[in-house]
Amino acid sequence: MPKFHHIRRLCAYLLTIAAILLSTATAYAAVTEGENGRRVALVIGNSVYKTLPSLPNPANDVEEVATTLRAAGFDVTIGVNVDRIGLEDTVRRFLRSTSNAEAGLIYYSGHGIQVGGQNFLVPVDATLETPYDVETQTMPLDLILNHLKQNSRVQLIFLDACRNNPFNAQKFWMAEKLEPVGATRGLARIDSDLGSLIAFSTEPGQVALDGTGALSPYSESFIKRASEPNKEIRQVLTDVRRDVIAMTNGKQVPWENSSLMDSFYFIPAPPPPSVEAMQQVSVPEGAAATKLTIAPPHDETGSALLVTLNQLPQTGKLSFDGKPVEQGAKMPAAALTALTYDSSGVTAGTVGLIGYTVSDPYGQATQGVVAITVSADAGAKLAQLEQQKQVRLADADAYLKTLPRDVGTTIGVGPVAASLPVVPASAAEMTFKVAALPDKGTLRAGDRVIGLGHVLEAADLPGLSYEPQIGTENQPFALTLQAANDDLAPATVTFKPTLDACDTSAAAPLDLQGVTAGKLPNEIDPNVALPACTEAIMAYPEVARFVYQLGRAQLANRDTKTAFATIKKAMDAGHVRAIQELSSLYEFGASVPRDAAKASEIAKGGAAKGDPFALHSYGKALYYGRGTKANQQEGMRMMLQAADLGHTYAMNELGYIFLNGVNVPADPERGIRFYEAGVERNDIYSLNNLALVYRFGKGAPQDLTKALDLFTRAAEGGQPHAPTNLGRMYRDGVGVAADKTEAVKWLEIGAERGDYWGALDRAILAKEEGSGADGLTTAARYFALATAINMPGSGDPKNQALAELKRLPNAAKKNAEAAFATELTAQEQKAIPKSKSIDDRLVKLAKATWVKRNPRYDLF
Numbered sequence: 085m086p087k088f089h090h091i092r093r094l095c096a097y098l099l100t101i102a103a104i105l106l107s108t109a110t111a112y113a114a115v116t117e118g119e120n121g122r123r124v125a126l127v128i129g130n131s132v133y134k135t136l137p138s139l140p141n142p143a144n145d146v147e148e149v150a151t152t153l154r155a156a157g158f159d160v161t162i163g164v165n166v167d168r169i170g171l172e173d174t175v176r177r178f179l180r181s182t183s184n185a186e187a188g189l190i191y192y193s194g195h196g197i198q199v200g201g202q203n204f205l206v207p208v209d210a211t212l213e214t215p216y217d218v219e220t221q222t223m224p225l226d227l228i229l230n231h232l233k234q235n236s237r238v239q240l241i242f243l244d245a246c247r248n249n250p251f252n253a254q255k256f257w258m259a260e261k262l263e264p265v266g267a268t269r270g271l272a273r274i275d276s277d278l279g280s281l282i283a284f285s286t287e288p289g290q291v292a293l294d295g296t297g298a299l300s301p302y303s304e305s306f307i308k309r310a311s312e313p314n315k316e317i318r319q320v321l322t323d324v325r326r327d328v329i330a331m332t333n334g335k336q337v338p339w340e341n342s343s344l345m346d347s348f349y350f351i352p353a354p355p356p357p358s359v360e361a362m363q364q365v366s367v368p369e370g371a372a373a374t375k376l377t378i379a380p381p382h383d384e385t386g387s388a389l390l391v392t393l394n395q396l397p398q399t400g401k402l403s404f405d406g407k408p409v410e411q412g413a414k415m416p417a418a419a420l421t422a423l424t425y426d427s428s429g430v431t432a433g434t435v436g437l438i439g440y441t442v443s444d445p446y447g448q449a450t451q452g453v454v455a456i457t458v459s460a461d462a463g464a465k466l467a468q469l470e471q472q473k474q475v476r477l478a479d480a481d482a483y484l485k486t487l488p489r490d491v492g493t494t495i496g497v498g499p500v501a502a503s504l505p506v507v508p509a510s511a512a513e514m515t516f517k518v519a520a521l522p523d524k525g526t527l528r529a530g531d532r533v534i535g536l537g538h539v540l541e542a543a544d545l546p547g548l549s550y551e552p553q554i555g556t557e558n559q560p561f562a563l564t565l566q567a568a569n570d571d572l573a574p575a576t577v578t579f580k581p582t583l584d585a586c587d588t589s590a591a592a593p594l595d596l597q598g599v600t601a602g603k604l605p606n607e608i609d610p611n612v613a614l615p616a617c618t619e620a621i622m623a624y625p626e627v628a629r630f631v632y633q634l635g636r637a638q639l640a641n642r643d644t645k646t647a648f649a650t651i652k653k654a655m656d657a658g659h660v661r662a663i664q665e666l667s668s669l670y671e672f673g674a675s676v677p678r679d680a681a682k683a684s685e686i687a688k689g690g691a692a693k694g695d696p697f698a699l700h701s702y703g704k705a706l707y708y709g710r711g712t713k714a715n716q717q718e719g720m721r722m723m724l725q726a727a728d729l730g731h732t733y734a735m736n737e738l739g740y741i742f743l744n745g746v747n748v749p750a751d752p753e754r755g756i757r758f759y760e761a762g763v764e765r766n767d768i769y770s771l772n773n774l775a776l777v778y779r780f781g782k783g784a785p786q787d788l789t790k791a792l793d794l795f796t797r798a799a800e801g802g803q804p805h806a807p808t809n810l811g812r813m814y815r816d817g818v819g820v821a822a823d824k825t826e827a828v829k830w831l832e833i834g835a836e837r838g839d840y841w842g843a844l845d846r847a848i849l850a851k852e853e854g855s856g857a858d859g860l861t862t863a864a865r866y867f868a869l870a871t872a873i874n875m876p877g878s879g880d881p882k883n884q885a886l887a888e889l890k891r892l893p894n895a896a897k898k899n900a901e902a903a904f905a906t907e908l909t910a911q912e913q914k915a916i917p918k919s920k921s922i923d924d925r926l927v928k929l930a931k932a933t934w935v936k937r938n939p940r941y942d943l944f
Contacts, residue, residue: 121186121237122526122551123533125150125158126178126228128205130194132165135211142193145244145303149191152307156350157533158189159526159553167209169764171223172730179231179596180554187348188236190228193303196245199256200263202226205245211252216757218256219724227728229280231596231694237279238348240317244285244302257754259721281348283321283340285328301331302338313387314353314446318342353446354385357417364455368463369432373403373424377473378454381417381442382515382568386537389417390443397436397456401426417442427458434458472510480511480567484575487565491550495557495581496599497624499528499549502563502577507542515568516540522561522579524553539568552581554599584624585616590633590640594696594731595661597629605640606802613637628657635665644675663690664698671701680711688712691722699726700734707747716747727758732767735759739773743783752783763794771798772806779809779818788819799830807834808842815849824849835869836934840879843870847888860896864889864926865903872931889923897922904929907936 129146131139143164150160159181163174182188195206197218204222211217225243232239255262285302297304305327309320325338359381367374381389393413396402402409403424420440430436438454459465486505493500507514518538521527527534528551529544540548550563559581566574583600590613591602617634624630632654638647648669655662664687670676671683684705690698703722706715720741726734735758741748743755756777762770775794778787792813798806811830814823828849834842847866853859870885889897901922905913908929916932919925 122184123156123158123187123189124178124181124185124236125153125160125189125191126163126175127153127160127191128163128166128171128174128194129192130165130206130208133195133206133208133210135213136195136206139194141298141300141303142244144298145193145300146191148299148307149193149303152310152350153189153191154523155535156310157526157535158187159524159551161553161555165208168207168221168223169730171205171207172728175223175228176594176596176729177555179228179235180598182232182235183597185236187238187240188232189240189242190225190232191242191244192225193244193300196225196243197222199265200258200261202258203243212256213252214753215253215255215257215262216754217253218258219727220757220761224725224728227694227725233280234693238344238346239280240348241280241282242285242306243283244300244306259724260717260748278343279345281317281340281342281344283338285338286336287339301328301336305331310350313351314349315351317344317348317350320350353448354383354387354444356448357381357383357389357442357444357450359442359450359452361451362453362455364457366457366459366465367400367425367427369427369430369458369460371427371463373426376421376423376425376454376456378420378423379513380421381450381452382539383444384532384539385535386517386539386568387445391415391417391420392441392443393438394441394451395437395439397425397438399434399436400428400430400456400458402438425456430458432458432460476511476514477567477572479508480514481572483507483511484565484567484572487575487577489576489578491577491579493525493550493552493579493581494584495552495554496587496629497584497627499526499551502548502550502579504545504548504577506546512542514542516542516545516565517568518563519566519574520562520564520576522550522563524556524559525561525579525581526551527563540565550579552579556581557583557600584620584630586613586620586630586633589613589616590637592633592636592661592665592697594729595629596695596729597660599629605636608637608640610637610641614641628654628659628662631657632659632662632665635662639665639674644669648675660690660693660695661697663687663693664695664701667698667701680705682711684711694725696726696729696731696734699723699729700731700737703734704737707741727761730765732762732765732770735762735765735767736769736773739770743777756783766801768798768801768803768806771795771801772803772809775806775809779813788813792819799833802837804837804839805834805841807831807837808839808845811842812845815845835866838873838934840870840874840885843867843873844880844885844888847885851888851892860892861899861903864892864896864900865930867892868900868904868923868926868930869934871927872934886923886927889926894922897926901926901929904933907933912936 127146127150129142131141131143146162146164150162153160161174161178161181163170166174192205197204197206199218203225204218205225206222210221212221229239229241255264285300299307302324305324309315309323309327321338321340328336328338360379363378365376365378383389391414393409393411396409396411403426404415404419404422409423436456438456439451441449441451443449483505488504491502516539518534518536518540521534521536528549529540530547534540561579562576563579564574564576566572587598587600590608591598591600593602593604595602614637617630617637620630621634631650635647635651635654638650651662651665655666667683667686667690670679670686672678684702687698687702687705691702699722703719703726705712705719706722707719708714723734723738727738739755739758739762740746741755742751742758744750756774759770759774759777763774771794775791775798777783778794779791780786795806795810795813799810807830811827811834813819814830815827816822828846831842831846831849835846843866847863847870850859850862850866867885867889871883871889874880874883874885904926912932916928919928
């Protein structure tokens with residue numbers, strides 16, 4: 085090959101190559117726009133059923149599916165062999181992760197059934213023995229899908245759950261209807277909305293096969309095809325259908341219904357391989373075999389790259405592994421760094437060109453050029469380059485060793501910067517491979533989601549961020565980086581997800597935009613929650629959840645006027661639970677006039693967004709016609725949805741409705757099932773309600789031992805009415821030996837919690853002690869307290885406590901007044917409006933002292 089005496093010709097050639105590279109990169113950017121959004125997946129596999137037929141594959145299926153989806157950039161919430169409460173918890177954790185997701189995916193493998201045209205996921209503890217079991221033992225798929233539709237741009241549903249229906253009963257309650265099972269097989273057809281794809285492992289109404297291997301035929305093919313790069317999802321499913329038909333000899337035909345608006349790729353093509361377009365290397369004149377210092381190509385996913393040598397130097401000899409290399413030879417990308425050049429007989433100043441193409445598994449290619457200059461002083465230059473390489477490696481090694489070992493990451497505030505230091509300038513051209521990756525949460529470099537094996541440029545490292553998965557607090561997650569092309573010791577950074585103090589102190593139960601289990605109103609300590617949530621808002625002003633939780637803290641601090649404005653602000657910022665909280669303020673008349681119609685109208689908005697509390701509240705309003713036109717069918721449907729999400733208030737309301745036949749024929753067994761569901765979740769109100777069933781034998785045979793146990797558990801858990809029920813059993817010797825001391829203890833606890841009847845019964849006991857000063861004084865105090873906490877419209881319409889108070893002698897009342905006064909400061913006493921009668925004065929004092937010492941408003 086002749087010498088290049090005109091450098092312009094070389095520059096022109098290289099500019100042509102650069103233009104090709106630029107056009108390739110531009111085309112890629114147009115194709116993949118929007119592929120880097122958040123991807124979340126719910127993967128559930130149920131194999132080991134307790135009473136229904138066990139299935140051999142699902143638990144294996146979903147572990148493999150989860151691994152496949154993680155490789156595709158999904159943050160996966162997984163449940164394996166989950167019972168009903170476990171399924172409920174898993175679904176809620178998933179729903180909390182879906183906010184503003186680009187794509188939400190559900191993959192379910194296990195028993196699935198259809199009743200009345202609806203599909204239900206079956207947890208491992210389901211029995212399906214009675215007509216009541218579908219509504220209390222299974223999870224409706226629509227409940228999850230509808231929430232997903234509101235919170236993600238693309239919804240992908242995969243159901244490998246079309247086994248023979250394992251019914252042990254022939255009819256099941258579906259809200260107000262008793263639906264027959266009939267001869268239905270498989271699952272019911274689901275029509276997809278815009279942006280959705282619904283895929284069944286077999287045709288609707290047909291039964292899928294388990295196969296003979298460790299995986300079902302459908303899951304085995306899905307895992308294989310979804311892992312293939314740069315394949316659009318509809319092509320993936322076409323290939324899956326072809327595979328399954330072949331594996332089952334035509335007995336099973338997968339089916340899907342798609343209304344996707346855009347293309348979707350599980351493994352989208354990354355940018356084309358990164359190649360240094362023009363490299364220049366020098367070799368010594370007359371050297372037998374000089375190793376060429378060529379920078380290796382790479383792509384950001386760490387895929388195996390193939391190099392094709394399109395052009396070779398026409399002078400000298402190019403070799404690999406001691407053997408001559410021919411034009412058109414193909415080799416792994418790493419082999420470029422092992423090429424040697426023999427310059428024997430080549431004149432100094434000669435320039436030879438290596439032209440090569442780097443291809444990736446996605447069909448993309450990038451070209452590169454290496455200009456080899458034969459030089460008399462190349463040896464010195466090579467030594468200098470080697471020295472520079474050693475400095476670069478030393479600096480990179482030192483950098484890896486100084487990376488932080490622990491990085492705290494707050495859950496639920498978006499990506500949290502890892503704050504890794506800048507790579508030294510001497511090592512700025514190095515690349516780093518991800519050797520280990522957190523299996524929960526999402527690692528990003530800028531907007532790009534990073535997966536296992538991905539390659540990071542040095543410039544990417546300071547911009548790394550990690551978004552923890554909800555529910556991963558106190559779990560460590562390791563990121564291990566190693567130099568991509570050099571033998572350096574790897575470095576591990578451990579991410580430690582934590583909850584913000586505002587979440588630990590004021591999160592709300594069942595908040596699907598929350599991040600933790602939450603606290604009931606009486607459990608919030610405003611002294612902790614107020615400063616914590618104020619700081620959280622300052623640190624994360626865009627997170628509406630913290631604004632809402634500040635409002636809850638203000639309510640706990642009894643600053644209802646300020647809380648109203650804060651909760652309204654949170655609602656306007658998009659926090660769904662704030663809608664229900666604002667509704668409840670109108671319902672109870674807290675800081676605003678009581679307005680049932682306004683409360684109902686506001687709650688309607690929260691119910692439309694799937695909030696469990698709003699579904700219960702608005703459903704109840706519809707069922708009873710409170711503040712809105714009655715619609716019992718729709719109201720019951722909403723309360724059932726709330727119960728499906730684990731809302732025990734709805735379980736108790738439904739239990740009451742069916743037990744007592746409120747607007748429906750009485751069905752005590754159905755009502756008791758809902759109470760039992762609440763008890764399984766350790767709900768203190770369900771415990772009290774079921775105890776009443778056994779105490780009085782309404783709907784089930786009387787069982788005083790069970791009643792005593794349930795009342796005790798409810799009372800010890802903080803239920804306000806259970807202490808009174810328990811106190812009465814001790815007072816009257818029902819189911820237990822009569823014990824006045826125990827009766828007094830529990831009645832006083834009930835009174836202190838705000839139970840009118842506990843206060844009334846305690847006062848009557850004191851009055852019955854005789855005419856002694858202490859007994860009558862105690863009676864006056866508790867009659868006054870009972871009157872103060874009597875709830876108009878829902879308490880004692882006769883107000884027996886006030887009538888009894890008026891009958892007591894004035895001396896006892898004066899003593900009670902003095903006792904109340906000792907609990908209040910002079911200023912607090914002055915704040916109490918003046919009264920014309922001592923009875924009215926006592927009631928006001930009782931209310932003021934109770935409010936002062938009682939740490940809660942009972943808002944259950």
